[in-house]
Amino acid sequence: MSAAMDTESTYSGYSHYSGHSKKAHRQGRDRHKSPRSKDGSRSEKSVTIQTPPAEPLLGNDASRAEEGQDDNWGETTTAITGTSEHSISQEDIARISKDLEDSVGLDCKRYLGLTVAAVLGLLVFLTPIAFILLPQILWRDDLEPCGTVCEGLFISVAFKLLILLIGTWALFFRQPKADLPRVFVFRALLLVLIFLFVFSYWLFYGVRILDSKDTNYQGIVQYAVSLVDALLFIHYLAIVLLELRQLQPMFTVKVVRSTDGESRYYSLGHLSIQRAALVVLENYYRDFTVSNPALLTASKSRAAKHMAGLKVYNVDGPGNNASGQSRAMIAAAARRRDSSHNELYYEEADHERRVRKRRARLVVAVEEAFTHIKRLQAEEQQKAPGEMMDPREAAQAIFPSMARALQKYLRTTRQQQYHSMESILQHLSFCITNNMTPKAFLERYLNPGPTLQYDRDRWFSKQWTLVSEEAVTSGLQDGVVFVLKCLDFSLVVNVKKIPFIKLSEEFIDPKSHKFVLRLQSETSV
């Protein structure tokens, strides 16, 4: 019945590594991190100065901090890798196998799940037909003749099977859009249910009908019809469990991005944590503006300046008084009278002004450029065949006049790595083709858009990890917090239950709307 199954877990990814081979895992991550930073536009790694006894600082500070806190972190937290690609093609498989060491096991499990489901579906579909045909094949002569009733039942079986086929195709035959870490509980339940059901029917059939060679053919056909009816009801159950149950909103989740605090709220129904994470990620690509590491450098340099002026000298000998030293540093930093807030204010005001000036220049340049282009109507096209240009050539013709202003603006707003010249030309020809105004052409550059708008290789976030303290197949509850990590940032998701709303009614008679004049007269006597 179901063919697109993404049930199998990629569980064996990380939690094997948690206990023993933390070092190897860390080195593996560092190894495959370096080829990605060829752009030079990755975020700087912030270095936290701790006062450990005598250990060298490692590059990957985030995982180090986590591991330092709790040795059993690997066992108690579920951190499993999943990918969020649409479909796995050959080069994607090669890339994944370069990143993770046991990718062969992962893909086998996934395709195994798919084939199991496909085989089961085929078996289930062919069972009623088999029930009807086997007596005809094996003991045709002994069967009682069964006239119009049986023919009616044949027709009903055929149509019910057709309806079942169409329903299954509509519900289950979909491109797998995500690879979830754990088994999808409801689908697994349904598969087990179907399997048990069909198995028990076959058992009964084998024992009571095949062995005893029952001659009541009408009874056999009715038995097959009852199987098909029950399958249709299971299909109904599948719709309710898989599709309908989570439609009614029960929870509001708040998603906050860790780098710049951008947040959104979504409404979800009864979902498991992994499915909720999937919904959040699907909406992330559409709703959140693209994460731009270049915008975070200002606050990092400020933070560095705070601690730059203070140095700690250990004059009491090699005693590790780590907490005392850091407290002393914090106290000293608080007492220091620094005017960094002033700097921030003036810097921001200055930046604002610069951006607005460049934006004004850009808008004027683009408007001027667009006035040089005119669309030829059909009859004019025959008259002047010499100078006609297609959209691409027209875009190339007017691009130089606005290129400088656009580039300066992109540099000021630190967006230059998201737009290559080729992409700008393409967009320009697209706008010219569709009769867009200069303002419509510029909306893509004036405001940072969602991640989907940009080229795939500009997305700094394609591989996600779900970190959760509870099992990822357990349902959402009030107060659950889970984190979706990618390499550069993480999304912290906080779940809140929608409160129980008590609504009461009050009836107002339309005739009860009465008014009086407020008088204040003055009479002279």
Add this chain to the structure above:
Amino acid sequence: SYLISFSFQQRIEIHKLRQGDNLILGFSIGGGIDQDPTQNPFSEDKTDKGIYVTRVTEGGPAEVAGLQIGDKIMQVNGWDMTMVTHDQARKRLTKRNEEVVRLLVTRQSLQKAVQQSMRS
């Protein structure tokens, strides 16, 4: 200690002035049980629906007799004016055959002056 509120009353006798066919008193009244007491600028208690003097014409008979703006009229010729409508009040003051009206008024400034002198 507790607050004692005084209401000192003054008796004012106004002789009406004849102007053509009418007898006028030379002041304007506001208030009444059919009016909105919250818009009365002279009353201390904004639920007071009594009749108040809102204007006194200069040189008129009321000013000569000592009536002041803001006075609350309690009685007119013995008739109570604390629970009358605006029109009833007007009628009681402008009876055609009366040439003299004797008002019993109460004044906030009087109350305050007495309170101040009692304190000092």
